[in-house]
Amino acid sequence: MSSDDTTSAEDKLIARYFGPVASHPGALGLSDDAALIKPPAGCELVLTVDALVGGVHFFNDDPAEMIAAKALRVNLSDLAAKGATPLGFLLSLALPKDQSDAWLEAFAKGLREDAAHYKCPLLGGDTVTTPGPVTISVTMFGSVPDGMMARRSGAQAGDKVFVTGTIGDGALGLKVRQAGGAPAPWSLTEEEHEFLRLRYLLPQPRNALAEAVRHYASAAMDVSDGLAGDLAKLARVSGVAAMIDATRVPLSEPARAAMAADPSAFETALTGGDDYEILCTVPPAKVDRFRVAAMAARVAVTEIGIVEAGAGTRFRDGDGRDLTFGRMAFSHF
Amino acid sequence: MSSDDTTSAEDKLIARYFGPVASHPGALGLSDDAALIKPPAGCELVLTVDALVGGVHFFNDDPAEMIAAKALRVNLSDLAAKGATPLGFLLSLALPKDQSDAWLEAFAKGLREDAAHYKCPLLGGDTVTTPGPVTISVTMFGSVPDGMMARRSGAQAGDKVFVTGTIGDGALGLKVRQAGGAPAPWSLTEEEHEFLRLRYLLPQPRNALAEAVRHYASAAMDVSDGLAGDLAKLARVSGVAAMIDATRVPLSEPARAAMAADPSAFETALTGGDDYEILCTVPPAKVDRFRVAAMAARVAVTEIGIVEAGAGTRFRDGDGRDLTFGRMAFSHF
Numbered sequence: 001m002s003s004d005d006t007t008s009a010e011d012k013l014i015a016r017y018f019g020p021v022a023s024h025p026g027a028l029g030l031s032d033d034a035a036l037i038k039p040p041a042g043c044e045l046v047l048t049v050d051a052l053v054g055g056v057h058f059f060n061d062d063p064a065e066m067i068a069a070k071a072l073r074v075n076l077s078d079l080a081a082k083g084a085t086p087l088g089f090l091l092s093l094a095l096p097k098d099q100s101d102a103w104l105e106a107f108a109k110g111l112r113e114d115a116a117h118y119k120c121p122l123l124g125g126d127t128v129t130t131p132g133p134v135t136i137s138v139t140m141f142g143s144v145p146d147g148m149m150a151r152r153s154g155a156q157a158g159d160k161v162f163v164t165g166t167i168g169d170g171a172l173g174l175k176v177r178q179a180g181g182a183p184a185p186w187s188l189t190e191e192e193h194e195f196l197r198l199r200y201l202l203p204q205p206r207n208a209l210a211e212a213v214r215h216y217a218s219a220a221m222d223v224s225d226g227l228a229g230d231l232a233k234l235a236r237v238s239g240v241a242a243m244i245d246a247t248r249v250p251l252s253e254p255a256r257a258a259m260a261a262d263p264s265a266f267e268t269a270l271t272g273g274d275d276y277e278i279l280c281t282v283p284p285a286k287v288d289r290f291r292v293a294a295m296a297a298r299v300a301v302t303e304i305g306i307v308e309a310g311a312g313t314r315f316r317d318g319d320g321r322d323l324t325f326g327r328m329a330f331s332h333f
Numbered sequence: 334m335s336s337d338d339t340t341s342a343e344d345k346l347i348a349r350y351f352g353p354v355a356s357h358p359g360a361l362g363l364s365d366d367a368a369l370i371k372p373p374a375g376c377e378l379v380l381t382v383d384a385l386v387g388g389v390h391f392f393n394d395d396p397a398e399m400i401a402a403k404a405l406r407v408n409l410s411d412l413a414a415k416g417a418t419p420l421g422f423l424l425s426l427a428l429p430k431d432q433s434d435a436w437l438e439a440f441a442k443g444l445r446e447d448a449a450h451y452k453c454p455l456l457g458g459d460t461v462t463t464p465g466p467v468t469i470s471v472t473m474f475g476s477v478p479d480g481m482m483a484r485r486s487g488a489q490a491g492d493k494v495f496v497t498g499t500i501g502d503g504a505l506g507l508k509v510r511q512a513g514g515a516p517a518p519w520s521l522t523e524e525e526h527e528f529l530r531l532r533y534l535l536p537q538p539r540n541a542l543a544e545a546v547r548h549y550a551s552a553a554m555d556v557s558d559g560l561a562g563d564l565a566k567l568a569r570v571s572g573v574a575a576m577i578d579a580t581r582v583p584l585s586e587p588a589r590a591a592m593a594a595d596p597s598a599f600e601t602a603l604t605g606g607d608d609y610e611i612l613c614t615v616p617p618a619k620v621d622r623f624r625v626a627a628m629a630a631r632v633a634v635t636e637i638g639i640v641e642a643g644a645g646t647r648f649r650d651g652d653g654r655d656l657t658f659g660r661m662a663f664s665h666f
Contacts, residue, residue: 011566026380031570032485033411033554034475035380044371045378047359047456049472051425053463078366092384092425092470123380130386132465137425139382139472142367152365221366233344237364 014127017108021115021122024088028124035124037088043143046084050074054133058201059177064103066201067136068110074224075140076118077205077276081222083150083214084142086118086207091125094135118207148214150280155219155238159281161305162217162290164206166252167227167277168269173200175268186261192254199252203276209301212293213280220280226271228325230279232313238281242313244305246270246323270315271325281307347460350441354448354455357421361457368457370420376476379417383407387466392510397436399534400469401443407557408473409451410538410609414555416483416547417475419451419540424458425470432467451540483546483553483613488571492551492614492640495623497539497632499585500560500610501602506533508601519594525587532585536609542634545626546613553613559604561658563612565646571614575646577638579603579656603648604658614640 026036054060173196235242258265294301315323359369387393506529591598627634648656
């Protein structure tokens with residue numbers, strides 16, 4: 001670079017690919033060292049951060065638009081489960097030196113589309129090189145009225161346990177994705193495979209339900225490491241037990257087809273993770289209002305069990321027997 | 334993991350190593366999906382994020398305490414340059430699967446000590462595995478009174494250009510570090526080498542000067558990619574030119590000794606980066622007050638030049654000739 005060329009390659013990359021995503025005034029056009037943000041009056045900021053690593057959280061040949069969308073949506077899902085409204089995000093991006101312009105172009109397009117759709121613009125970030133895989137860390141900001149964030153810790157005996165959407169599609173979709181070109185598992189139709197694969201690739205965060213969660217849930221979290229393990233965490237932090245009727249766990253038709261072919265797919269569904277659905281507990285007196293609000297938000301919610309005094313979580317099958325799992329949840333370590 | 338063991342290995346790792354760093358009430362004991370923060374009344378939040386990659390921003394065999402300290406300090410330096418008071422940080426940490434407990438213990442110790450020293454506690458984070466090198470992304474939060482953040486964009490013709498501390502030690506220290514056990518460059522004493530090496534390893538962010546910067550600087554940024562390149566950025570964003578008297582750039586004694594042995598070390602000092610000093614412009618009417626405030630904060634500040642109308646930056650040597658550099662700044666791309 002000549003001494004006349006005072007715009008660094010890094011600054012050019014940022015301006016070209018990420019400038020269009022930085023519509024928030026606090027981003028200062030990405031031309032300062034820092035960004036500015038202030039929660040609306042009477043509100044506090046909810047902070048969440050999630051890192052995605054190539055070869056660990058996504059396949060290196062996944063479409064770059066979808067990788068970008070997933071990096072945002074796993075954080076959007078956290079905000080939704082906390083009852084928070086998205087405000088914006090910071091992007092920390094480590095790229096191999098030879099990452100192509102086409103990849104970056106597609107990645108920026110994915111960011112831009114989701115930032116617009118979820119009204120969650122880019123505030124700033126840092127872009128560096130790495131000898132390792134693409135590594136994306138998104139820090140996201142949301143707002144809640146003071147003291148209104150839904151916690152993991154508020155569940156009380158007698159509360160009903162709810163989940164959004166359907167459970168297990170992401171974990172089963174990962175198995176389809178892992179099979180790659182090989183004969184797909186469970187002899188499902190191509191449409192069924194595609195449904196599950198997409199549920200793995202592209203989470204559908206339930207931000208439309210955030211307000212209902214804030215108003216009616218006694219405790220909430222998003223399901224990212226598997227329903228069984230995440231419920232156990234919620235129960236432990238709340239100091240309660242939970243009894244789940246496994247027959248009521250909502251399943252998609254493709255997931256049911258997979259379980260018909262291989263009953264062990266049910267355990268995968270409950271423990272595999274990548275759901276990005278909301279798990280919450282609702283006091284009995286608020287259940288009706290919660291259901292009405294969910295309907296208005298067009299988010300399916302299903303009652304799957306009840307909070308009890310004590311400790312531990314149980315999943316009971318149709319014959320009233322407790323299910324046991326080989327492992328409770330996805331863990332990195 | 335058995336189904337009775339509902340605390341995942343990841344949760345245990347977080348509780349053991351990072352729990353003691355999470356003294357902020359908004360961290361919720363690291364047991365929720367998100368953290369909570371609210372700027373003090375009449376203040377807004379300043380956000381900064383910096384990623385450090387093993388083999389790129391630090392050597393994989395650097396002491397883990399120092400890697401942790403550097404990850405915090407490069408962000409603390411951004412807050413200082415923006416005139417902001419630190420509030421807390423989020424940590425996104427990607428670790429190789431075989432990273433040792435001893436390394437994590439030391440890394441957590443480094444975090445804990447600096448979090449306490451700079452009153453900047455851990456708010457939350459995400460810990461994942463990576464097939465690549467250790468990758469650390471820190472998002473840091475500071476507060477400034479509404480509208481008072483020091484920008485890059487406020488420099489006006491006639492303003493004086495100041496820097497804190499001494500320039501170039503980090504870039505020269507990197508060369509010492511790169512030499513490793515080989516005969517060290519410039520035939521300095523072991524003490525001089527150690528001084529430069531430590532200046533590279535362990536930035537000394539100038540947070541004590543933040544209030545003075547906020548009150549008296551028309552524009553400010555931290556010097557991380559080299560004084561020449563960073564000054565060019567500040568001038569460009571402000572729409573002004575800058576004329577620097579290169580003989581006034583503050584240098585440490587070890588840096589002077591290196592330059593006596595090899596005059597090209599001066600260019601390394603001005604363009605190499607890793608300074609983490611504050612570069613700012615101060616209107617003439619505020620210079621005296623700025624100097625007094627800096628003295629009270631015990632931070633050395635040196636006037637090195639002047640802002641002029643026009644565009645571009647010039648470094649003039651003792652004979653009044655313009656210096657030219659092979660490159661202006663460190664860039665990743």
